[in-house]
Every structure is written in C-alpha cells, then in structure tokens.
Amino acid sequence: MSENSSNVITVEIHGHQYPVRSQLAAPYVAKLAVYVDEKMTVAAEETATGDSLKVAVLAALNIADEYFRCRETDQSVVSQATERAAQLEALIDRTLASDA
Numbered sequence: 001m002s003e004n005s006s007n008v009i010t011v012e013i014h015g016h017q018y019p020v021r022s023q024l025a026a027p028y029v030a031k032l033a034v035y036v037d038e039k040m041t042v043a044a045e046e047t048a049t050g051d052s053l054k055v056a057v058l059a060a061l062n063i064a065d066e067y068f069r070c071r072e073t074d075q076s077v078v079s080q081a082t083e084r085a086a087q088l089e090a091l092i093d094r095t096l097a098s099d100a
Contacts, residue, residue, distance in 0.1 A: 014040040014052060039063055 008019050009026045011033030022029050036059065043058035 013037045014044070014055065016052075036063070 006021050006023045007026060008021050009029045010017055010019050011030060012018075013033055013036050018033075020029055020033075039059040039062055040055050043062065044055045047054065047058060049055065
C-alpha cells in the first residue's frame with residue numbers, strides 16, 4: 001500500500017460496526033478497535049448507564065488518562081537521561097582538565 005492510499009476497514013466497537021478510512025495497516029486499525037472496544041466494555045461495566053455516548057466518553061477519558069500518564073513518564077525518562085548526560089559530560093570535562 002502506498003503512503004497516500006487509504007483503505008476502508010470495517011471494525012466493531014461496542015456492538016456497532018464502523019467503516020474506518022485510514023492509511024494505516026488494516027491489522028493495526030483492527031488492533032486499535034479491539035482496544036477501544038475493551039475500554040468501552042470496562043466503562044460500561046463500571047457505570048449503570050446504558051447510554052452508548054456516556055460509555056464512549058468515559059472510555060475516551062480513560063484512554064486520555066493512559067496517554068497523559070505515558071507522556072509524563074516519557075518526559076520524566078528524557079529528563080533523567082538529559083540530567084545523567086550532563087553529569088557524565090561534567091565528569092569527562094573534569095577528567096580531561098585534570099589530565100591536561
């Protein structure tokens with residue numbers, strides 16, 4: 001599949017079928033749909049509402065929470081790596097200066 005071509009992939013989420021036009025690989029889109037379906041199932045179990053829209057919003061909030069937590073973790077790891085690199089650079093500079 002070329003970069004600019006798109007396919008229509010039909011996925012099922014929370015008992016409904018949706019045609020999704022995407023440039024992404026069909027198995028990947030299917031995997032995303034399974035993930036969203038699982039999140040909606042959990043949200044539906046945790047709330048007494050039968051309203052699919054409310055379930056979708058709760059699932060979206062849970063997914064957004066996961067995303068933000070991962071992003072914060074990534075930023076923390078980058079910050080720690082940057083700090084460690086600066087420490088190593090300072091150590092190398094001191095070592096080179098003492099050898100000179």
